[in-house]
Amino acid sequence: KAGVTQTPRYLIKTRGQQVTLSCSPISGHRSVSWYQQTPGQGLQFLFEYFSETQRNKGNFPGRFSGRQFSNSRSEMNVSTLELGDSALYLCASSQVPGGLGTDTQYFGPGTRLTVL
Amino acid sequence: QKEVEQNSGPLSVPEGAIASLNCTYSDRGSQSFFWYRQYSGKSPELIMSIYSNGDKEDGRFTAQLNKASQYVSLLIRDSQPSDSATYLCAVDNTNAGKSTFGDGTTLTVKP
Numbered sequence: 001k002a003g004v005t006q007t008p009r010y011l012i013k014t015r016g017q018q019v020t021l022s023c024s025p026i027s028g029h030r031s032v033s034w035y036q037q038t039p040g041q042g043l044q045f046l047f048e049y050f051s052e053t054q055r056n057k058g059n060f061p062g063r064f065s066g067r068q069f070s071n072s073r074s075e076m077n078v079s080t081l082e083l084g085d086s087a088l089y090l091c092a093s094s095q096v097p098g099g100l101g102t103d104t105q106y107f108g109p110g111t112r113l114t115v116l
Numbered sequence: 117q118k119e120v121e122q123n124s125g126p127l128s129v130p131e132g133a134i135a136s137l138n139c140t141y142s143d144r145g146s147q148s149f150f151w152y153r154q155y156s157g158k159s160p161e162l163i164m165s166i167y168s169n170g171d172k173e174d175g176r177f178t179a180q181l182n183k184a185s186q187y188v189s190l191l192i193r194d195s196q197p198s199d200s201a202t203y204l205c206a207v208d209n210t211n212a213g214k215s216t217f218g219d220g221t222t223l224t225v226k227p
Contacts, residue, residue, distance in 0.1 A: 033215075035217075042204075042217055042218065042219040042220065043160070043204060043217040043220075044217070045214075045215045045216070045217075048213075055213065056213035056214070090159055090160070105162070106161075106162075107159040107160050107161070108159060109158070109159050110159050
């Protein structure tokens with residue numbers, strides 16, 4: 001069974017630009033969660049999607065948004081990039097909603113975003 | 117104060133020793149507790165989950181939970197160099213829709 005895949009793996013953008021990251025969950029998994037990982041703030045929850053609906057959202061500004069498609073694939077978008085948005089963005093999928101709490105959450109390899 | 121706090125580390129132990137990793141949390145509504153291992157440059161992988169007070173053993177790993185003290189720990193017996201990684205404590209309050217990770221403790225096992 002293929003794992004969680006994320007594209008692209010690496011991305012370099014400049015301040016003010018926007019970026020879209022993609023995540024394909026494990027086959028049969030309908031919940032997708034997004035996390036941001038930085039050396040200073042650690043791993044922080046961004047949002048969770050299930051059945052094309054956002055279930056939960058972390059404490060991030062409105063520049064961070066996401067969506068989920070009918071095939072469970074998810075995208076997250078960051079508009080008006082800031083230097084502080086440089087991070088590893090991790091996507092995780094699980095069979096049922098509840099993300100971490102389901103005990104079936106598996107992480108993808110991440111997208112390393114660098115903002116110059 | 118952070119919602120999930122871990123030993124600041126880094127933690128270094130000799131091969132074959134017991135490594136002890138500690139985590140405290142502030143949200144009393146938390147129901148699920150996890151330990152993830154993250155190798156440098158890789159994504160986190162789940163190694164233990166625990167939901168009720170007491171100990172849970174899986175091979176060389178033992179997770180301990182004390183909800184009254186809001187404390188969860190991970191013991192790694194017979195530590196191996198391949199255990200060298202950052203260990204993340206994670207806490208979930210499903211009712212509140214909240215998942216929180218600690219900053220991680222970096223463990224080095226020296227041959």
